[in-house]
Amino acid sequence: MRGIRTTRRSVCPVLLVLAFLLQGCGGASREGAKRASLVSIPVPDLVSATDEVREQLRAQQNELDRLLEGDLSSAELVEAFGDLGLLYITYSFLDAAEVCFANAERLVPEDHRWPYLLGYIFEIQGRLEEAERVLVRAAGLDPADAPTLIRLGRVRLEQGRYEEARAHFEGVLAIDSGSAAGIDGLGKAAAGLGDHSGAVEYFERALELQPTASSVHYALGLAYRRLGDLELARKNLDEGGDGAVLFVDPLLQPVAQLGRSAELYLVRGAQAFAIERWEEAAAHYREALAIEPENFTTYKALGFCLQKLGDLDGAIDLLFEAIQTGASTDPARDRLEHSEIYRILGGLTALQGRAGKATELFQTSLELNPDRPDVLSKLANALSRQGRFEEALPHYNRALELIPDHTEFLVQRATALTNLRRSREALSDFRRAVELEPENALVRQQFAEVLEFLGDDGAARREREAAIRLAKQGGGQVDILFREALALVRRGELEPAVGKFGEILEIEPGHTDARFQLASVLGHQGHLDQALAEFEQVISEAPLLRSARRAEITILLLQGRYGDARVRLNRALEALPRDRQLAMAFVHLLAAAPDARVRDGRLALEVAQRIYAAGPADPQVVETLAMAYAEAGQVAKAVELQRQLLEQVSAAGNGGLVNRVKLRLAAYEQGSAWRATSPREIIEANLAADAAGNAEPGSMSGT
Amino acid sequence: MVDPAKDTAAVLVGDIFSDEAAEAGLDFVHFNGMSGDYYMAEVTGAGVGLLDYDNDGDLDVYLLQGAMLGPGKTIDDAILPPPGEPPFKDRLYRNDLGDLDIGDGRLSFTDVTEESGLEATGYGMGVATGDFDGDGWVDLYVTNLGANQLWHNNGDDTFTDVTRGSGAGDELWSVPAAFFDYDGDGRLDLFVGNYIAADFDNRTICRDLAGGLDYCGPGAFAPLADRLLRGMGDGSFEDVTEAAGLTGGFGGALGVIVADFNGDSKPDIYVANDGMANNLWLNQGAGTFVDEALLAGCALSGQGKAEASMGVDAADYDGDGDLDLFMTHLTGESNTLYLNDGSGLFEDASVDSGLGPPSRLFTSFGTGWFDYDNDGLLDLLTVSGAVKKIESQARAGDPLPLHLPNQLFRNLGGARFRDVSAEAGAVFELSEVSRGTAFGDLDNDGDADAVIANNSGPVRLLVNHVGNRNHWLGVRLVGAESLVDQLGARVALVRPGGEVLWREVRTARGFASAHDPRVLFGLGEDEGYDFVRAHWPNGGVEEWRGLESGRYHTLRHGQGSRIESE
Secondary structure (H helix, E strand, O other): OOOOOOOOOOOOOOOOOOOOOOOOOOOHHHHHHHHHOOOOOOOOOOOOHHHHHHHHEEEEEHHHHHHOOOOOOHHHHHHHHHHHHHHHHOOOOOHHHHHHHHHHHHOOOOHHHHHHHHHHHHHOOOHHHHHHHHHHHHHHHHOOOOOHHHHHHHHOOOOOOHHHHHHHHHHHHHOOOOOOHHHHHHHHHHOOOOHHHHHHHHHHHHHHHHOOOOOOHHHHHHHHHOOOOOHHHHHHHHHHOOOOOOOOOOOOOOOOHHOOOOOHHHHHHHHHHOOHHHHOOOOHHHHHHHHOOOOHHHHHHHHHHHOOOOOOOHHHHHHHHHHHOOOOOOOHHHHHHHHHHHHHHHHHHHHHHOHHHHHHHHHHHHHHHHOOOHHHHHHHHHHHHOOOOOHHHHHEEEEEEEOOOOOHHHHHHHHHHHOOOOOOOOOHHHHHHHHHHOHEEEEHHHHHHHHHHHHOOHHHHHHHHHHHHHHHOOOOOOHHHHHHHHHHHOOOOOOHHHHHHHHHHHHHHOHHHHHHHHHHHHOOOHHHHHHHHHHHHHHHHHHOOHHHHHHEEEEHHOOOOOHHHHHHHHHHHHHHHOOOOHHHHHHHHHHOOOOOOOHHHHHHHHHHHHHHHHHOOOHHHHHHHHHHHHHHOOOHHHHHHHHHHHHHHHHOOOOOHHHHHHHHHHHHHHHOOOOOHHHHHHHHHHHHHOOOOOOOOOOOOOO | OOOOOOOOOHHHOOOEEEEOOOOOOOOOEEEOOOOOOOOHHHOOOEEEEEEEEOOOOOOOOEEEOOOOOOOOOOOHOOOOOOOOOOOOOOOEEOOOOOOOOOOOOOOOOOOOOHOOOOOOOOOOEEEEEEEEOOOOOOOEEEEEEEEEEEEEEEOOOOOOEOOOOOOOOOOOOEEEEEEEEEOOOOOOEEEEEEEEOOOOOOOOEEEEEOEEOOOOHHHOOEOOOEEEOOOOOOOOEEEOOOOOOOOOOOOEEEEEEEEEOOOOOOEEEEEEEOOOEEEEEEEEEOOEEEEEEEHHHOOOOOOOOOOOOOOOOEEEOOOOOOOOEEEEEOOOOEEEEEEEOOOOOEEEEEHHHHHOHOOOOOOOOEEEEEEOOOOOOEEEEEEEOOOOHHHHHOHHHOOOOOOHHHHHHHHEEEEEEEEEEHHHOOHHHHOOOOEEEEEEOOOOOOOOOEEEEEEEOOOEEEOOOOOOHHEEEEEEEEEEOOOOOOOOOOEEEEEEOOOOEEEEEOOOEOOOEEOOOOOOEEEOOOOOOOOEEEEOOOEEEEHHHHHHHEEEEEHHHHHHEEEOOO
8 A cells, every 4th residue: 555646737747746546455354445445635736835835735645645554543544634634624625625534534434523524524615415414424423512513503504404403503502501603503593484583582692602703793683674673683784794603613723723824824814803803813914924024915904903902003003014015916906995094094193192194194095095075074183183173174075065964074064163163154064963863962962062162051051961861862871971071081170070981981891992091080180009900901901002001101100119110011012012112111110210129231231222223223212222231231332322312412402302311421421320210200211212202113022 | 387396397308408509600709818817807707698789580699708818918828729810809699590480499690790890809798788879779888897888789780889978988897787767767877887996917916725826806906886877868978876876885796787676666776796795776766876785685695794796687586576686606605595575675595495505516607587498487597607716627737727517497486496407408517617698589489598608618509498388478668669678667467366477678687798678478388368567667557468479579668558557
């Protein structure tokens, strides 16, 4: 018995050979019969596959060939068939995978894994009768295997055999009563049998168990529609997405780890993204970029992941890189996509409070794809935030020309008009908006705010009351409360604002924005412990939210907890390794903290050199490096750098900075490092670092 | 009528269809211009058109041609041999069957492209037919990868390209198109379905999971906006897309059906989008539309997934008076039957009807409802060809490893269908890369034949050998003044006992194809019926009694008995 390599004609003359031909060698022996029953594995078309993939398949096939030389009863041989089959599944060579599992089953017919894996292949290929046959066999071999029953149930659903499907899904629940896949299956079976109320209950439960399974919303929406509840139908249909109902599938789990092509990582990234596993998606996209660094789509996808993770700076960097990469070769698509990316960049920078930058980005988006009403309104909003209401108006007008009765645009224009004291026009827009959506609590609330601004307190109160009533009825209460709380903050009424944020968090504990605002207000009020606790909660909800990380560290420094600050900075840099601002703060703490137990000159220098190497070498970076050199005992180097810096800042005429540089230079010239004498000096050093921005590529942690 | 429980397909003697293209002189061979660069367009086209351009009573055939794709490519770069020398162009084949009464089944076609003046050298995708200027001679709208063309039928066996200045031109990648009268002004308007923004000077490279080159899916490109063009009556069109509210939610359009889905007597637009949610633009009257596909349940599959959605057709297959939708999709998905509840809300009936499961192994494009056996029940044909490499064919060294056989589904009644491909004839054993198909009674013998356009292969002419074993009645609905087919008209044939067969005059259906405008009623074993009632597209209902079965009748607007109550 030996594995034989074959060649392919025409299109792929040099083709990897993965097949083996089996010849009987044991006469009439059982071994011989078993050998004869094995089928040769079809050779996949690998003519343009990547070298890595080819090599991976070749190695696995070689291992199988080696084992085939030996004893057919070897457990290793069966596993080798299984491993190769899984590898073929990974790359979607399903014909080959099928033969691998079929051979494994011939060798060990009592092992339920092989008919199960065959069933998976048949199911995804739509070979329903074959899938049914092998899955029934698998279920017979292991009746308590939930994945087998789930797949069998799904096949029955596809066949329209709803009663049988229901029985399988009930079997799943007998094994695991909390199986979202089992409950979703029961919902589908109920829907198939015309029991739409039952279906609704099952789908609701499945969503409770697995909220990321957005595809269930679609089924739920249709069930509500069948029950005549068009409102809930529409709501759920709108919420429907690609998120599949997942279940633990140990036999197929290895597939997620096997592949080595950029395409596979992209597919996995998209799958993880669809079920809101942002970290996992980001990891897959990073793998894809490592294999194929010039891929526009991957940059874009990773940027969106970082946005979801709250890493706005990271998302912005990557989306800019996506545009600059220009790997797409489709200018028409680029134009539209770049316009869309600029729109998103505008939104992200607006979120960061950089309205000027957002304005530029929205303008660029419109240059590439003019007359998009949503972008026109966002541009106008960004201008309004800068107080440039006159400039904003034409954009609102154009957006409203394109969609004349758009409530949101009307409200936004009305707000701009209010600020321009064009009250009559503003009121006209608001009245139209309220006319269009009288039940919209948010519109009524905004109307109330404008009336208040215009001094019509009576009307404002009536609108506010209407807004609150509507919000309570319609479930939009949190939005109203949040707006009210922010308005209180703007007016400096911090104590009532704390109360409002508290109310919001009681209703919706996961409202990260409200918690962040609450923590900020508490910090302003000097309730540092409470603020810190809230920021920590925010960080646990949004680990990549830089502003929360910075606020947490600032509070710890204010409290003089340098050791804790070092630990948290370390953690922050683990989460945000590209954040130059955090890295510089880390150096400052290591080099200049009043507490000697916290200082570490060697580490400070290592991180500072990394920041410096990443560039640009602006004054803050040079000063940080000098600080680290001094603490590391290389004072001469610190003096040299600080002198260069002094020349540079003196020429620039920045008096405050010149004085600071001189002060630290004096310390270095005396052969000592500079030490902060109070928490505030460290914070100021951080603020100086803030001004340097943070745009370096590459990791700067390393602690 | 046939007893639904009795499946006559199994007892029919001989093939249901046979391919007679070569014998009839329909010698067209499609050329896709592939050169190894995996341009998506090379495996997308093309449709086919059936029209009686010379008004001689039989259907002529318009076939769309490809060309070399990619900058600097010549036929020397072609992987598959070209059919002759360039330039390649669409071809018009005249049906020489002649008089309606002959009906002897002897088909003969003559390539009349050169004398017709048709100079369609674009990379062809689809074709729509309609008499846009109402002169009684059917015109052509050809969609291309690139500039579309509007061909005016001069009424003397020639055509003139009137695209320039007509407002109907479109430089994008268009696939389906349909003439209809959306605003009820009596003039034909035009819907053009645009696909995706692909640039052939700068190839987008797509790979399979192993990193090997493969055709891209639509997600690799931006979808293009569709266009609604209002016929001005003077041969020109005005772009009213935005004014009509068709302002967003576009996907890459591959199929379009214009019909009244919610029973308000106004034509709606259903657009089948590739890999994205489909649109159901409901006509609000006053010239505007609103997309309600999601709530209507026909935007996505029953599982909530956007599917490939290539060909689409609508008909009242279950005899309840409303229009149901059937669509073709990719391998692994299943073709979808959307059952209309009468109000324009749909249920995915793919599984329960038996149409879904057998289609999961196929990637199908062209399709359509037609009653091939004239038993009064509408059947389905789906023509197939993959868009991603089929592993076994690639392994075998096939240069175009995308071929699949076609499928015929017989309506058994009771909302159930059966795949009868294995009994339908040797032509169903062929495995080709089929795209468009168009139905029509090409030999005027009282049953529906089909033409199938293959990508990189010969056209097939499926001649029906069984339909006219049952009784039938054919009608052509035309305008009062001239032989203008009344697109959008509904026709009801009412049988003793009240059973009603509803059919529609619609040429644009399936995948990028134009079909016979005539309506063919299959009457089964009993030729009896009470009357035929025509619901004209712009209002008015007329009735005819005593039309002789077994032949075609031209029903002229205004010449039937007017029915006031409907």
